[in-house]
Amino acid sequence: MSVRLITSAADRRLLDESRGTRAMTWIMAIMLFLTVLAAALGLGTLSAASLLDHQLAGRLTVQIVEPVDRAREAQTAAALAALRQMPQVTKVHQVDRAQLAELLRPWLGADGADPDLPVPAMIDVDLGVGTDATVARVTRAVLAVAPAARVDRHEAWMSPVSNFMNMVTWLSAGLVVLMAAATSAVVLLAARAGLESHRDTIEVLHMLGSTDVQVARLFQRRIALDTLFGGILGTAFAMGTVALVGLQLAALGSDLLGGLTLSSRDWLLLGLLPISFALLATWAARFAVLGALSRIL
Amino acid sequence: MANIVQFENVGLRYGSGQETLSDVSFTLSTGSFYFLTGASGAGKTSLLKLLYLSQRPSRGLIRLFGEDAVTLPRKRLPGFRRRIGVVFQDFRLLPHLSAYDNIALPLRVSGVPESDVEAPVREMLAWVGLSDRVEAKPPTLSGGEQQRVAIARAVIGRPEILVADEPTGNVDPDMAERLLHLFDSLNRLGTTVVVATHDFHLLGRIPNAHMMRLDKGRLLDPTGSLRFPPVKPGQESDA
Numbered sequence: 288m289s290v291r292l293i294t295s296a297a298d299r300r301l302l303d304e305s306r307g308t309r310a311m312t313w314i315m316a317i318m319l320f321l322t323v324l325a326a327a328l329g330l331g332t333l334s335a336a337s338l339l340d341h342q343l344a345g346r347l348t349v350q351i352v353e354p355v356d357r358a359r360e361a362q363t364a365a366a367l368a369a370l371r372q373m374p375q376v377t378k379v380h381q382v383d384r385a386q387l388a389e390l391l392r393p394w395l396g397a398d399g400a401d402p403d404l405p406v407p408a409m410i411d412v413d414l415g416v417g418t419d420a421t422v423a424r425v426t427r428a429v430l431a432v433a434p435a436a437r438v439d440r441h442e443a444w445m446s447p448v449s450n451f452m453n454m455v456t457w458l459s460a461g462l463v464v465l466m467a468a469a470t471s472a473v474v475l476l477a478a479r480a481g482l483e484s485h486r487d488t489i490e491v492l493h494m495l496g497s498t499d500v501q502v503a504r505l506f507q508r509r510i511a512l513d514t515l516f517g518g519i520l521g522t523a524f525a526m527g528t529v530a531l532v533g534l535q536l537a538a539l540g541s542d543l544l545g546g547l548t549l550s551s552r553d554w555l556l557l558g559l560l561p562i563s564f565a566l567l568a569t570w571a572a573r574f575a576v577l578g579a580l581s582r583i584l
Numbered sequence: 585m586a587n588i589v590q591f592e593n594v595g596l597r598y599g600s601g602q603e604t605l606s607d608v609s610f611t612l613s614t615g616s617f618y619f620l621t622g623a624s625g626a627g628k629t630s631l632l633k634l635l636y637l638s639q640r641p642s643r644g645l646i647r648l649f650g651e652d653a654v655t656l657p658r659k660r661l662p663g664f665r666r667r668i669g670v671v672f673q674d675f676r677l678l679p680h681l682s683a684y685d686n687i688a689l690p691l692r693v694s695g696v697p698e699s700d701v702e703a704p705v706r707e708m709l710a711w712v713g714l715s716d717r718v719e720a721k722p723p724t725l726s727g728g729e730q731q732r733v734a735i736a737r738a739v740i741g742r743p744e745i746l747v748a749d750e751p752t753g754n755v756d757p758d759m760a761e762r763l764l765h766l767f768d769s770l771n772r773l774g775t776t777v778v779v780a781t782h783d784f785h786l787l788g789r790i791p792n793a794h795m796m797r798l799d800k801g802r803l804l805d806p807t808g809s810l811r812f813p814p815v816k817p818g819q820e821s822d823a
Contacts, residue, residue, distance in 0.1 A: 494636065495737075
């Protein structure tokens with residue numbers, strides 16, 4: 288079963304276009320505007336989540352929680368030495384006392400800088416590959432020389448954020464699917480309304496020997512063009528909006544929100560949405576028209 | 585002569601009302617000319633609808649072009665309909681199309697290339713005297729002009745059967761005669777013509793035309809052998 292959109296100029300005149308209000312074009316513009324926004328949000332959070340995963344994967348913090356200064360320093364030195372010898376470790380950095388005091392300032396104020404305060408020593412560790420096995424091996428090696436050590440994966444700290452982003456991505460995908468379903472429903476209704484308003488023309492065409500497919504093709508073409516023109520309009524506005532929001536996010540200077548960027552592939556996917564929706568509308572129109580025509584002689 | 589149409593005990597009922605047509609049986613010979621007469625409400629239009637496959641009968645058998653038209657699958661209807669030209673009583677012209685485009689419709693529906701459409705359409709326009717109204721749209725045409733466009737549309741595809749419902753109802757006597765002459769010419773080319781009419785003046789204009797008369801949904805002379813005016817025995821000839 289072929290879907291031919293190209294019709295002759297004579298065929299195009301068969302449906303009285305002057306009667307249409309072209310409301311479909313505007314409805315489709317709004318549908319595509321919302322769909323592209325939802326898709327952009329999904330793609331943006333997917334990109335941010337992926338960036339976050341990439342940044343956090345294989346990053347560890349080793350804390351030496353030892354109240355006795357000398358023992359803490361000895362275990363810290365031993366842990367640093369052990370970590371530097373491991374081939375899986377690409378970078379080791381001990382957070383100095385001043386940085387720790389700065390980190391504690393929101394909770395302890397100036398007291399965080401008190402040299403008598405027993406603050407755990409902290410070591411930032413980057414792994415080449417942050418698999419569970421590597422993390423376990425590194426943890427074992429550290430605990431062997433520093434029993435007071437605690438090893439924390441950054442992934443574990445950020446998992447609620449990552450989960451939230453994944454949820455937003457799936458929610459956006461769900462919205463796109465819902466919008467596609469709503470578009471199909473609108474097309475079905477529009478096709479049925481079109482059949483009703485062109486009933487006389489269709490009856491004459493049938494009596495002259497038109498096939499259902501010939502009649503359906505007239506509606507398919509019209510609905511596909513309405514969807515495409517409206518879709519391009521809505522997509523253009525939505526892409527402009529997304530670009531504007533992107534600029535605003537970039538200006539915030541936030542690492543996390545800065546990850547909400549769209550790649551050129553993402554922009555291409557957004558640009559393909561009106562074409563996809565036009566094809567979807569074409570099939571929906573064909574389905575509706577052939578179904579309705581099959582009930583008349 | 586082979587029968588192109590055969591009705592056997594055909595009945596037609598709309599909804600749950602009385603039968604509009606009852607026990608209608610007749611045959612139409614290929615290449616013959618038939619007048620269908622009867623008072624208003626006698627069932628002429630209903631019978632024609634069965635002929636041009638706009639309705640299926642409630643009962644009985646209809647054979648068209650040698651095939652059972654009652655059980656004909658829906659997807660085969662377009663092929664059959666393209667072999668039948670119809671002049672509707674209410675013309676059924678598409679109001680947003682020009683006279684030219686209305687007449688060209690059957691050719692375009694049949695997939696005739698656009699390059700082969702213009703010549704026959706202009707010929708038909710000339711034949712029905714509307715060469716100067718090529719681009720006119722039906723709402724701007726008089727009743728008679730619309731009727732002529734409808735007739736041109738019905739005959740342009742050289743149908744095997746031409747069914748016309750009151751085709752001269754809106755034209756003056758001269759034009760009625762011209763249109764009847766057009767039907768006669770088409771008939772001479774082999775088309776079976778069925779004309780439903782009230783106009784008794786027309787009945788004598790076509791030599792050898794058969795007459796079928798409906799009364800309250802029943803065919804009074806099912807053989808279709810009656811002629812108007814009646815001919816004396818021995819003068820009949822096969823149409």
